[in-house]
Amino acid sequence: MRTVNFITIHCTGGPQNQSLESIRAHWRSLGWRNVGYHRLVAADGTVHELAPYSAITNGVAGHNSNNIHLSYIGGIDSRGHVADTRTSAQRAALERLVYEVHRLYPAAVIQGHRDFSPDKNRNGIIEPSEWTKACPSFSVKAWLQEIGFKSANPQKRTFTSRANVNLRDGAGTTFRILATVPAGERLQFIAEVPGWLFLQLANGTTGWMASQLMQEVMP
C-alpha cells in the first residue's frame, strides 16, 4: 500500500449540474491519463468511485503520490463566483467519505486543495490572495470543526521535546511560530509528514514541530 499523508477536499469549480462525462472530457482535454479525484460527489449525494484509493490521481500538482482526493460537483454560483454550493446531501456524503478514508489512513492530514498554495509573502498564513485556486470554495478546517470531526486515530502516541522547540503553523521553517515549547513538554501525536510531526499541546493548541527535535515517549 502506498503512503498517504493527505486527504484533500476539492470542488469541480463548475455548476452543480455538471455531468460526470463533461468532467471526464475536461480531464482528457488536458491530456491527463489519470482521473482528477478518487471520489466525486454529485448534487444529489451520489458518490462516483473514479479510482481505487491505492491508485494515484491528479488532484494537486506536485502533491499526488501521497494524497487521496475527494471532490464535490459545484463550487461556483450562477454568476460564476466562488461559493460553497454544497447541498446537504453532498455535505453528508463528504462527511462519510472523510471518515472512511481517515479510518484507512488515520495519520493523514485532512485539508482543502487551496491549503497547498505557496505562502508567497512568507508570513505563515495562506491568505486568500495567495490561493492558487479557491478550491474547494470553503474552509475545510472550519467545516471539520463544524461537524465535530473526531479523529479515530488508534495510535495514542506521545512525544516530548528535546529542547525548546517552535510549534509552527505548517510543516516547514518558513511557517509562522505559534508557540515555543519548552524542553520536556509532552504533546499528543495527530499526524506526520516526512521530517515534521503534527502535535497537540496540553492546552489544545495544534501545530507542526521538526521530528528531529522530538522524541517519542514509549508507553
Ligand SMILES: [Zn+2]
Ligand atoms: Zn481542487
